[in-house]
Amino acid sequence: MHKRAQAAIFIAVACTSMGFCGVLAEKAVAADGQKFGEIERGRYLAKAADCFACHTVQNSGKPYAGGRPLETPFGSITSPNITPDQETGIGAWTDDQFDNAVRKGVRPDGANLYPAMPYTSYSKMSRKDVMAIRAYLKTVKPIRNAVVTNTLPFPFNIRTGMVAWKALYFKPSEYKPDPHQSAEWNRGAYLVEGAGHCSACHTPRSFLGGEKSAKFLQGATLQGWFAPNITNDNKTGLGKWSDDNIVAYLKTGHNRLSAATGPMAEEVVHSTSTLSDDDLKAIAIYLKSVPGKNTSPEPLSATDPQMVAGKAIYRDTCSACHGLEGKGVSRLFPSLAGSAVAQSNNPTTAIRIILRGARSVATSAEPTAPGMPSFAWQLNNDQIAAVMTYVRNAWGNSGSKVSASAVEKRKADLKSRPD
């Protein structure tokens, strides 16, 4: 290689790995004017992939420095430091090592990553996009933070177990556009299945922790929440949402029907609110194309004792905000009529919100961030079950009954959760 180019590369690598981002790196590769563009693209894609959320301890002021505990069904795992720090971060990694980690789930030392890192989704991304993310991550502030990542209990802390898991659940495969679909749909598919890794939360998993592909995006329980069905199901999914509704929700956290709260609030702030309108539209088009089961069970009879009690509770309390017809107020109080969360087959999120209350997300576009109070002090398990059963079967809704014991189970689970 030409000596000058060699020198330039040396400077570039040395500079970025020592954190002299920006100026020197630019100067060294000034001849290659695309580098800046790649970093910008990488930043955009890093937000789409939401690396920040898992790899940053909230409010620590140490972005990407790892150390955030992530709850899995197998125990708590801690995210590693992905800043360019040489010793405690990924500053010493090569491009291939980075790509192998993100798209194949393999560390530089050959050990397998746990799928808390959603490489099963990121596998769909192109190498080009992953390299752009790498280019961006090389420019963030290197932070010295040695993280002990494998905090799982025995036997899950034995990484070789991942070999078998991968054999069952993982086939590395880059996304291939479907020629029968539009470019927009394909972009949406690429984002949802790849960087967006939506299925990591929204697809239920087997007891071994692998995604059940037959139930793709049909909703899953995690961290004491039920991440809802985001297929086009007309009762429990996005069937009643227009493309615009989906775009508004992802971009601002609020729409006419609903509001983001809990883990999704964080996701909106750090990830989807930063994506372009075109990309959000593509995501909407793709999600609406994933068919739902579209079952239409009969609503429960109004004379059922739970319905009678639930109706009284609803009128006396919930109607203050959610309205006498369950329609709520656009971008202020979610609509319970037609609500997917309310009619969800898994009432975990709805029970949690009634017990704990919920603060909806504040974004620049939607700063109001209305909150719902806690009802745990006011309603006992029978009453919560009754009002939920009522809401699930009023105003054209239909859903299974909720039992007092289901509420009790949630209460027990929530005891250990501070938030």
Add this chain to the structure above:
Amino acid sequence: MARKLPRKDVVIIGLGWTGSILANELTDEGLDVIAIERGPWRDAPTDFPPNYAQDELRYHIRHELFLRPEQNTFTFRNKMDQTALPIRKWGAFMPPNGVGGGGVHWNAETWRFLPSDFVLRTHLTERYGASFLPDDMTIQDWGVTYDDLEPHYDQFEYLCGTSGAAGNLRGAIQAGGNPFEGPRSRPYPNPPQKQGFGHTLWGKAAQELGYKPFPQPSGNMSQAYTNPLGLHLGPCTYCGFCEWFGCGNYSKASPQTTILPVLIRKSNFSARDNCEVMHINLDRSGKHATGVTFVDTSNVEWEQPADLVILAAFSVFNVQMLLNSNIGKPYDPVANSGVVGRNFTHQAMSSVDGFFDKDKFNFNPFIASGAIGMCIDEFNGDNFDHGPLGFVGGGYLGQVQTNGRPIQSAIVPPGTPKWGAQWKRAVADNYLSTLVGGSIHSSFYSYRDVYLDRDPTYKDRFGRPMMRMTIDFHDNELKAANYLTDKYAEIVHAMGAHQIHKKPRKGPYDITTYQTTHLNGGAVMGVDPKTSVVNRYLQSWDVPNVFVMGASAFPQNAGYNPTGTVCALAYWSADAIRNQYLKNPRPLVDA
């Protein structure tokens, strides 16, 4: 020894309505702003959610949202030759505390003053002659006109989503609105609230008597509303737990629902709650403020340096702060010199209860909002000829019943025993068919012997002298009260009441009966530093980098609720600060 904090461009004392408005305006200007609030942070879902906000005992009877007299109170006497004693528990008024201030628990009645109110002395003298006014009446012109303030009234009303019917659109009188109001540039942002049975019947009776009734302008939303800052408010649900309560469903205009969520996202805004400002600090010349000193809950003293100080506390506390900081000459009523504490006023409230046949009238009093009601303005300000009557001033008459909360609404006809079987029967028989909430909202003009000063005996917990109120009604206000009460009673009679109980305001002024929290004056605005504390832009004559917001600026009180005017003045002052003061900090008006 106070620990010094990093300098800010602006320090705002108090984060209620005016504090929030100024903070938002000045952060928009790019300034680094800190607000220091004596009370706690407040937020609907955490502090007054709609599953326990509707508790009459807790909020109305036990005053949970208000300032504790233990934290700060005033002393009171009627006349200068009496000894003032502390107000040990609130009665005549309910001072606010906490972020949002009175804006959290106000009725949300949102009025504009009349054009004549702002040039009161000139106007009344022109019409009736100087000798028509009592010698010791110290009313004066404000230094601003209604036209100056019109765009800012509009600004506040659109911020709040005020629900009303315009009466005067750019000079054209509109049917269904207040024909006496000053011209407004555009309609209200929301249609008027719906009215209950009692309000509607009263309006009809008033109309049949030849008056022009109109719906009270309300800061409770008649429909869902998104304000210019992008904040959403919900429709008022007429819950009947409005005034003295926080609104649980985002439907009452307050700093929380109209400003704060946007303000707190700004990186150039910060706030300290539960911190009490002790005094504004001045440099050696005494003519320039260097910031404030405040105390936190650990009793640690801090100094917050700033280039601009906005005093935005409740009116009486503004006056106390000025006196504690040696800003302006304290008023001496005997020598008739000085200005700080002068022209202190309240409101002269009367009412009429109407008792109706329970088999024919069911008013459902519990279905209401804080600013619902039908009003007439024929007897406000100088809207009528006072010549033959021998008094000046007046107020709106309104059937504005806001609730049916039983502890306060167990009204029985006069003469009924106050307890026992007859009382119990009478309460049951009259609850649904009695119209209280008859509001006669008279003005309270200013007098030489009604004022604020520092109490010689009682001190607050920091050793600062308490504010002493010397206040009593004068004949003028009592005459007006009687006259207006009789007019009101005629309307109730025309409605078909079988018994009417007139309750015109009677002297002496009593600290135990609630008469609105509209305490005004003490730091009045004007054109002459000899009779005012602040100039027409609310800028201190003595310390030009101090601006004093609030109803403390009112030279006298008009026959309306004050908040609309308080906030219009805040926007007017903010405008002057942004466009005149900041480019060249200086006195904006020549003394």
Add this chain to the structure above:
Amino acid sequence: MEAIADRIIPPDAETPGGKDAGCAVFVDRQLAGPYGQRDGHYNSPPFMNGTKQQGEQGEASPAQQYRKSLDALDRHCRSKFSGKAFAELVDSDKDSVLHGLESGDVSLDGADGKAFFKLALKNIQAGFFADPLYGGNRDLVAWKMIGFPGARYNYLDWIDRHNERFPLPPVGVTGRIDWTPKG
């Protein structure tokens, strides 16, 4: 207190009296809590007598007032009614004592009977009409008596229905029996 409450609000065929409505329980709880100690009020000296317009200036808290006055009341009754305490008197005698306290004709030794009566009247009637979570208004009897629907928040479907009886039963902050599924 129960005896006083039952004369202030006597029982009748339709509605329980102050005793069964829990008014004495209410007063008891209030006195034991912040209200009884005048929490939050300005309770510092010097205490001086003022004009009527200057409001309460006394040193005694409501809890202290009740304790002193109830003691004195019983002493008064025992001395005037052959050793019977207030609660043991016949209703007409109870009423005459209460009327006397109210007017000032009956004075209590070591306590201000008139002030005490005013306070007790206020507290008992407040307890009758307050939310049942505070101990009075048991089973929402007072609200049923007058037709107050209670701690509701949404009347949007009723604001336009003029001169019609609101049909739903009262509810307190802690609910009503209809909130629990039957069967």
